[in-house]
Structures are given as structure tokens and as C-alpha cells.
Amino acid sequence: MSTINDKYMYRSGMSRRxxxxxxxxxxxxxxxxxxxxxxxxxxxxxxxxxxxxxLKLKPITGKGYGTDPNLIIxxxxxxxxxxxTEQLTLVAILSDIIVPRExxxxxxxxVDVPAVINEWVSAPYSGQQRDRSTILHALAWIDDxxxxxxxxxxxxxxxxxxxxIIDDIAYRTPTTPEEFQQIAxxxxxxxxxVMAAFFCSPAGMKDIGYMxxxxxxxxxxxxxxxxxxHLDNILAxxxxxxxxxxx
Amino acid sequence: MSNFKHQVLIVGSGAGGxxxxxxxxxAGHKVLMLEAGRDYDPKTESSMFKxxxxxxxxxxxxxxKNFGFYDATVDGGWQVPNEPYTTGKDSTFYWWRAxxxxxxxxxxxxxxxxxxxxxxxxxxxxxxxxxxxxxYKDLAPWYDKTEEIVGICGTNTGLDDMPPSxxxxxxxxxxxxxxxxxxxxxxxxxxxxxxxxxxAVLTRPKDDRAACFYATPCGHGCSIGAxxxxxxxxxxxxxxxxxxxxxxxAMVKSVATxxxxxxxxxTYVDKKSKQEHNLTARVVILAASACESARLLLxxxxxxxxxxxxxxxxxxxxxxxxxxxxxxxGLVPALxxxxxxxxxxxxxxxxxxxxxGHKAHANGELDFPRGYHxxxxxxxxxxxxxxxGNVQGYGTKAKQIVKEHYGAYVGFALRGEMLPxxxxxxEIDDKVTDQWGIPVAKFHFKWSEHELKQIEHGLKTAKQxxxxxxxxxxxxxxxxxxxxxxxxxxxxxxxxxxxxxPKDSVTNQWGQTWDCNNLFVMDAGVFASNPHxxxxxxxxxxxxxxxxxxxxxxxxxxx
Numbered sequence: 001m002s003t004i005n006d007k008y009m010y011r012s013g014m015s016r017r018x019x020x021x022x023x024x025x026x027x028x029x030x031x032x033x034x035x036x037x038x039x040x041x042x043x044x045x046x047x048x049x050x051x052x053x054x055l056k057l058k059p060i061t062g063k064g065y066g067t068d069p070n071l072i073i074x075x076x077x078x079x080x081x082x083x084x085t086e087q088l089t090l091v092a093i094l095s096d097i098i099v100p101r102e103x104x105x106x107x108x109x110x111v112d113v114p115a116v117i118n119e120w121v122s123a124p125y126s127g128q129q130r131d132r133s134t135i136l137h138a139l140a141w142i143d144d145x146x147x148x149x150x151x152x153x154x155x156x157x158x159x160x161x162x163x164x165i166i167d168d169i170a171y172r173t174p175t176t177p178e179e180f181q182q183i184a185x186x187x188x189x190x191x192x193x194v195m196a197a198f199f200c201s202p203a204g205m206k207d208i209g210y211m212x213x214x215x216x217x218x219x220x221x222x223x224x225x226x227x228x229x230h231l232d233n234i235l236a237x238x239x240x241x242x243x244x245x246x247x
Numbered sequence: 248m249s250n251f252k253h254q255v256l257i258v259g260s261g262a263g264g265x266x267x268x269x270x271x272x273x274a275g276h277k278v279l280m281l282e283a284g285r286d287y288d289p290k291t292e293s294s295m296f297k298x299x300x301x302x303x304x305x306x307x308x309x310x311x312k313n314f315g316f317y318d319a320t321v322d323g324g325w326q327v328p329n330e331p332y333t334t335g336k337d338s339t340f341y342w343w344r345a346x347x348x349x350x351x352x353x354x355x356x357x358x359x360x361x362x363x364x365x366x367x368x369x370x371x372x373x374x375x376x377x378x379x380x381x382x383y384k385d386l387a388p389w390y391d392k393t394e395e396i397v398g399i400c401g402t403n404t405g406l407d408d409m410p411p412s413x414x415x416x417x418x419x420x421x422x423x424x425x426x427x428x429x430x431x432x433x434x435x436x437x438x439x440x441x442x443x444x445x446x447a448v449l450t451r452p453k454d455d456r457a458a459c460f461y462a463t464p465c466g467h468g469c470s471i472g473a474x475x476x477x478x479x480x481x482x483x484x485x486x487x488x489x490x491x492x493x494x495x496x497a498m499v500k501s502v503a504t505x506x507x508x509x510x511x512x513x514t515y516v517d518k519k520s521k522q523e524h525n526l527t528a529r530v531v532i533l534a535a536s537a538c539e540s541a542r543l544l545l546x547x548x549x550x551x552x553x554x555x556x557x558x559x560x561x562x563x564x565x566x567x568x569x570x571x572x573x574x575x576x577g578l579v580p581a582l583x584x585x586x587x588x589x590x591x592x593x594x595x596x597x598x599x600x601x602x603x604g605h606k607a608h609a610n611g612e613l614d615f616p617r618g619y620h621x622x623x624x625x626x627x628x629x630x631x632x633x634x635x636g637n638v639q640g641y642g643t644k645a646k647q648i649v650k651e652h653y654g655a656y657v658g659f660a661l662r663g664e665m666l667p668x669x670x671x672x673x674e675i676d677d678k679v680t681d682q683w684g685i686p687v688a689k690f691h692f693k694w695s696e697h698e699l700k701q702i703e704h705g706l707k708t709a710k711q712x713x714x715x716x717x718x719x720x721x722x723x724x725x726x727x728x729x730x731x732x733x734x735x736x737x738x739x740x741x742x743x744x745x746x747x748x749p750k751d752s753v754t755n756q757w758g759q760t761w762d763c764n765n766l767f768v769m770d771a772g773v774f775a776s777n778p779h780x781x782x783x784x785x786x787x788x789x790x791x792x793x794x795x796x797x798x799x800x801x802x803x804x805x806x
Contacts, residue, residue, distance in 0.1 A: 064311045065303055067322045068285075071294035071467075074316065078303045098641045116305065125309040170641045188637070195635035195649055200300040207646075208630055208653050212591030213296060215460035219450065220593065222422030226586040231425050234581040235432055238717055245423065245431035245441065245598070 050179030051148070053140035057133060060124045082122040082132075089155050090139050091117050097166055098191050099198045105207050108198050116197035117190075131189060138186035142169075145183075251492050253279035254801065256513060256528035258499045258543070261350025262783045263770040264534035265477030265485075266393070266790035272490035274798035279526065280482075281497040281515055283535070284322055284346030289353065289478050293319065293468035299631050307632040313343075315631075319354040319468035319476075321347035329682035333689045340690035341734035342538060348495055349478035350536070351737070352783070354466045357447040357474055357595060358622070359399050360780035361390050363410050365605055365618075369776050373608075373616045375697070376666045377566070379775040380747045380756035383410060389792040390784070391416050397475050397787065398453045400593075401445030408602045408618065409442070418450045420597065421461070424590050426582060426625030426657050427598040433715040439603055439708070444596040444622075447475035447784070456480065464594045474593075497524075498683050501547040502531055502766065508551035510766045516683045530765045530797065530806060532758075533743075534790065537772035538567070538673055541742035542688045544753075545675045555675075557743070557760035562753050564674050566667040566741035567692065568777040571619065572731030573702045575709040576658030577718030584651040590627040599623055600659075602779060615700035619663030619779045621709065627654040657716065659709040663701050664779045667741055668693060671733070692733035702726040738782050743772035758793040765806050769793060 062079035095108035121132040146154040172184035198204040235241045257264045260282040294317040299306035302316040313324040323345035345351045364383040391413045400418040403411035420443035431441035456472030465474040472479035485491040496518040503511045512527035533540035541564045545555035602618035635649045676689035703726045710720045746752025749761035760766045769790040771782045800806045
């Protein structure tokens with residue numbers, strides 16, 4: 001795997017400003033590489049029979065946060081992080097393909113999703129260790145696929161090339177070609193974690209419309225007018241109006 | 248401690264131990280409580296208003312914190328480090344323990360439904376299991392007193408499975424939310440009732456506890472005392488009388504007896520110094536949780552009781568029951584993309600489906616003997632690690648689907664009654680000891696046809712309601728696959744059951760062991776049956792009733 005230039009190396013814990021700078025650097029460099037090294041021959045590799053990386057992963061040996069962690073000030077970095085800069089960069093690029101910026105709503109990297117993924121795959125718990133194997137294989141597969149198709153790692157592809165690969169692996173249906181079945185499953189796990197990390201962030205909670213976790217003085221008000229109106233409508237549509245709840 | 252002369256020793260500080268200590272201390276008796284876990288103060292330790300993004304792994308469950316990072320449980324879970332348990336061949340059993348002051352009351356669901364007249368006399372009705380040694384009407388006034396102290400919100404529904412509380416006892420329930428109201432209408436179409444849940448959550452202030460402010464899950468612990476736990480109510484109130492002292496980190500090993508077989512006290516290991524200590528007392532109350540109390544009795548062997556203390560009936564460890572559990576959920580298209588509002592509420596069920604089948608049972612229309620209820624899972628909860636569901640694709644479109652599906656899933660959690668059976672019991676595994684040198688519990692567990700048929704009925708019912716709401720459910724799993732594993736619902740009861748005869752029970756109706764008149768059990772071990780309604784309210788009610796009786800016996804010098 002070739003090393004990549006510093007300017008599009010993603011660093012975990014970037015400020016929002018740094019993150020935006022990183023994004024624009026990435027956009028520029030992608031555009032730049034788009035004009036060089038592109039070979040239509042690369043597409044021939046598309047018909048290659050399925051591949052799967054053969055990784056020898058060292059088990060995570062760190063300790064968990066224990067059975068009595070401080071819940072008021074949760075540990076910031078409870079175990080050593082294990083993703084390499086290259087892996088983290090790939091995670092960051094993929095995260096922003098999965099959750100791009102939409103108007104005022106930030107992208108995944110702008111809310112530090114890659115850091116959550118790094119913490120997740122570095123955790124010593126069995127579920128996370130399974131995910132680590134899944135995700136590290138997926139990252140390696142994606143770079144292998146990029147190299148086979150375009151002779152470059154994924155981070156160095158232009159947007160169209162990146163999306164061409166993602167389009168092949170982001171849908172897992174009965175008609176997904178066999179060579180993409182395994183990676184589609186692994187990508188699905190990765191996507192779920194990226195989405196979750198985004199929607200758990202303050203900006204993500206706002207985007208999904210979570211309005212709780214605020215104290216209410218007095219009685220719980222229940223559904224507001226629009227919510228009640230919607231309920232009345234769906235009860236009518238489902239033929240359930242006559243059975244509506246009465247306190 | 249030196250001039251504090253206790254008469255009563257209580258092992259355990261959860262629902263049973265907390266209520267026994269409070270009742271006895273109020274009645275003027277000096278009580279010393281031993282808790283195996285550490286001291287715990289919800290006022291300073293509950294993670295209020297925290298978001299999942301502030302927690303490691305988005306707050307998700309791990310082997311260290313089985314119910315998620317913020318769950319109030321300290322040093323507990325399905326496994327406690329260096330305190331193993333074993334299971335018999337072909338048995339699966341999960342044993343939840345909490346090692347902390349207040350025990351499992353710090354994180355429980357707070358669902359607080361009274362057992363009804365049917366529940367105490369099941370055997371009289373269908374010939375199965377065992378009757379309790381009293382009737383509902385004997386316990387009714389004690390339910391009132393317990394509900395008054397605990398603080399229960401809900402209504403008197405008039406339904407046969409929900410006996411009424413006396414006027415003025417219940418606090419008003421919170422307003423129902425949209426998915427619950429949709430379930431209510433869909434269920435009503437099939438003549439299935441949906442009514443306010445009874446929960447141990449204050450909606451009005453009580454003592455020095457505040458009313459609920461409808462934020463942060465109750466399972467995190469409640470620093471304002473709205474959600475009941477013994478650590479913000481019974482234990483501080485008992486301490487305030489001057490009649491309760493608590494020793495934490497005290498792992499009780501065995502109960503000591505004299506040459507006549509009368510209980511003299513207990514031996515415990517101080518977990519900090521690892522030293523053993525002996526304590527004497529006039530009366531010992533075990534309230535360590537059903538299986539921990541039974542384990543203690545079985546580990547307390549003597550000349551008069553070679554098979555374990557209070558075990559002349561051979562019933563200690565027998566009749567192990569959990570609640571049955573099953574889960575069915577679906578995406579309800581009509582709820583997709585619905586208008587947002589704050590749907591936290593008191594974070595548990597505002598509405599639920601109580602058991603509606605007593606008449607059908609009486610008419611012989613059902614092929615399973617005991618009832619169940621459904622808890623409803625739905626709503627705009629705080630996003631966590633599972634928020635995205637099984638979305639395909641990427642980018643704005645995929646995000647949009649996640650947002651549309653948010654708050655559109657409705658799930659039904661079945662909770663049903665299990666009958667005792669000879670394959671479900673616990674004993675001592677002589678080959679294995681824990682880090683304190685105490686022989687461990689060994690579990691044997693099997694569901695019977697009764698439970699499987701009940702699950703089958705429940706799944707069909709849940710499917711019917713989901714389909715009435717417009718959800719696609721698909722083929723149902725077989726009951727053997729759908730049913731929870733033993734212990735998983737954390738309602739283990741029955742291992743020191745009460746009864747009317749020393750031949751087939753461990754204690755009398757007062758929780759007093761038939762074999763030793765100064766040894767009591769006041770946890771769910773004494774349950775003669777395991778109604779579907781969650782054990783905690785009845786554990787507390789029995790502990791209050793039985794320690795009131797004990798206080799009278801002590802006053803009269805009978806014990």
C-alpha cells in the first residue's frame with residue numbers, strides 16, 4: 001500500500017475548521033489525480049473473480065473500562081487506538097461518502113465520526129473485535145479493489161471512481177453479484193456504525209429530530225398538535241378511528 | 248459501630264432488604280445490614296442528561312456493562328468477575344447479580360403491577376404449581392402501604408388482572424405517546440385492552456424526592472429520586488431513624504447455628520481486607536436475591552441440617568422460575584417520517600397490554616395455563632449504536648431513509664408466567680468456589696410445553712396487532728427459538744418458596760423458615776409462583792408485611 005500525501009491525511013479529533021480544510025484539500029487532490037494515471041485498462045479488472053484480503057490481525061489486548069467506570073466523567077480514550085493513519089484516512093473518506101454534508105448539516109468527519117470508528121474497532125470487547133476484523137478486511141478489500149480497477153488506492157481515486165466502487169458494494173440484495181456479497185455485508189456493518197456515530201453526535205441528534213433529554217417542569221405534555229393531527233390521520237387511514245384510545 | 252447493638256441482621260440491600268430494614272427500623276428495632284457490593288449514592292453517581300456520544304462506544308452494551316455504559320449497575324451483570332456459576336448438562340441459565348448498595352433496584356424497569364387473586368391461587372384453579380399460603384385480600388392493604396411509600400403512577404383500570412389500589416394511593420400516569428396510542432387502537436379492534444402502566448416513578452413530589460422531569464432513562468439511576476430505588480428512599484429513611492447501620496463490601500459466606508440448630512448469626516468476608524468476620528444476631532433475614540439466599544442456605548451445613556439450613560423439605564434451590572420473554576417488532580409504514588416532538592416521557596411504558604385472558608382461561612379456550620402481558624417498545628428515543636437499522640446505499644438518500652424509519656418501529660416484549668418444573672432448580676457445585684472460597688451455584692433449567700404454548704399465542708397476538716397497524720411481519724419463529732433463555736428476564740424466584748406445610752415449602756407465610764424460627768427469607772425466593780407481573784413490588788410488599796409481623800414477635804418476645 002503506497003503512502004499518501006500529508007495534505008489528505010485525516011487526523012482524528014480535528015476541529016471543525018481543520019476538518020473543513022481537510023475536506024477541501026481532499027477535493028482538490030482528488031480532482032488533481034483524476035487527470036493523471038487513469039487508464040481504461042483498469043476497468044478490465046472489474047471482471048476479476050472475487051478477492052478477499054488475507055490479513056493477520058493481532059488480537060486487541062488492552063483492558064475494557066471495567067465494571068465500575070466513572071459515569072459522570074466518562075473515560076475519553078479508554079483503550080489504545082489502533083487504526084493506522086492510512087486506515088483512518090480511508091475511514092474518513094468512506095464516512096463522508098456515507099454521510100456527506102447537506103446544507104447546514106455537517107458531514108460525518110465534521111462531527112468526528114472516524115474517531116468513534118477508531119475507538120470502536122480498537123475496543124477489547126468481543127463484539128467490537130468481530131467488527132474490527134470485518135472492518136479492517138473491508139478497508140483492505142476496498143484498497144485492493146481500487147488498485148485492481150484503477151491502479152491506485154481508494155484515497156487517490158477521483159470521486160467518480162470512488163463512487164463506482166461504492167455503488168457496487170453498498171447494496172446487498174439477492175441480485176448482488178457474488179464477488180460483492182461478502183464486501184457488501186462488511187460494508188453494511190461499517191455503514192451502520194458510521195450512521196450511528198453521526199446520529200449520536202449533537203448535530204446528528206438535531207438532524208434526526210431527537211427532542212428529548214431536556215427537563216420538563218410539570219406534567220409531561222404528550223403529543224403536540226401536529227403529532228396528534230398525524231395520529232388522527234393515520235387512525236382514519238387504517239380504519240381505526242372508532243377504536244381510538246380514551247383515557 | 249461499637250455502641251450500636253443490633254438485634255436483626257439483614258443480608259442484602261435491594262427491594263426486600265431495603266423494605267425490611269425500613270420497616271424494622273421504623274418499628275424501633277436496631278438493624279445491621281450487610282451488602283456484598285460497594286456503597287452507592289445515586290444523587291452523585293447517576294449519569295443524568297448524558298448523551299450516547301459522550302460515552303465509550305456510543306453507550307452500547309459490553310461485557311463490562313451489560314445494559315450499556317450508563318446503566319446504573321455497578322460491578323454486576325450476567326457475570327461477576329471471579330464469582331462464577333455453573334450450569335448442568337444441556338441447561339442454559341443466566342444469573343444477573345448487582346454488587347452495590349440498593350442492588351437491582353438501582354436499574355430496574357420500575358414496572359409495578361399488583362398480583363391479583365388469580366395469581367395467589369393458581370393451583371386451586373388449574374392444578375399446577377403451588378398456591379400461596381394466603382389470598383389477595385390478605386395482601387391488599389400491604390400493597391396500599393407499599394405503593395404509598397414507593398410512589399406508583401398509574402390508574403385503577405377496573406380490569407380483572409389489575410386489582411385496584413385504594414383511593415388516593417396512585418399518582419397520575421403520564422400522557423400516552425403516539426405509537427402507544429396507535430397500538431391501543433389496533434389492539435382494541437381485537438378486544439385487547441391497552442391501559443396506563445403502573446410504574447414506581449413519581450409524577451408528584453414525595454418526601455424529599457422530586458417528581459419526574461421526563462428526561463434521562465430510569466435505568467441510569469435517578470439523582471432526583473423520582474424513579475424508585477432503595478438508595479434514595481428506604482435506606483436513607485431507615486438510617487435517619489438511627490436504627491440502621493450498613494456494612495458494604497461484606498460478602499456473606501454462611502449462616503451460623505448453635506447446637507440446637509437455632510441461628511446465631513452469619514460469617515462474612517470483608518472484601519477489602521479479605522478477612523472473615525462473625526456477627527451474632529437475634530434474628531437473621533436473608534434478602535440477598537432468590538438464588539443467592541438459597542446458595543447461602545445450601546452452603547450452611549450443620550449437624551442438624553446436613554443438606555443445608557432450613558432444608559428439611561428438600562425444597563431449597565428447587566422450583567426455580569424466571570419470567571418468559573419473547574420479542575416481535577415491525578416497521579409501521581404509517582409512522583414513517585412522522586412529526587417530531589419530545590417523546591422521552593418517563594422513559595418507560597406509558598401504556599401497556601395487561602393480561603386479558605382470565606375469562607378465556609375459565610372457559611377452557613386457551614391451550615396454556617398462565618397469562619402474560621406485553622410491554623410496548625417504540626418512540627423517538629435518543630439515538631444509539633443501532634439507530635440506522637438495515638438501510639442500504641449511502642449518502643443523502645440512505646440518511647433520509649434512516650430518518651424516516653426513526654420512531655416508526657414498534658416492538659412487543661412478551662412477559663409471561665412460568666410454572667415450576669422438576670428440571671428447573673439450583674444446587675451447589677462442590678467442585679467450584681468463587682474468589683471468597685464460597686462454593687458456587689449450579690443451575691438446571693428447562694421450559695415446559697406450558698411456556699412454549701404461551702409464547703406461541705403471544706407471538707400470534709403481537710403479529711395480529713402489528714398487521715392491524717399496517718406492518719409487515721412475515722413468518723413467526725417457532726416458540727423454542729423465540730423464548731428467552733432462563734434467567735434472561737432477571738425475575739428468578741421460588742428457590743425458598745413459602746407454603747402451608749413444612750413438607751413442601753421452606754418458609755411459612757411470614758417468610759419465617761419452618762426449621763428455624765429466627766431465620767427469615769424476604770426476597771423473591773419465597774414466591775410460591777411467578778406471575779407475569781414483575782416481582783419487585785410484591786417483594787417489597789411481602790417484606791413490609793412480614794417484617795411488621797416479625798417486629799411484633801420481637802416486641803412480644805416470641806422470637
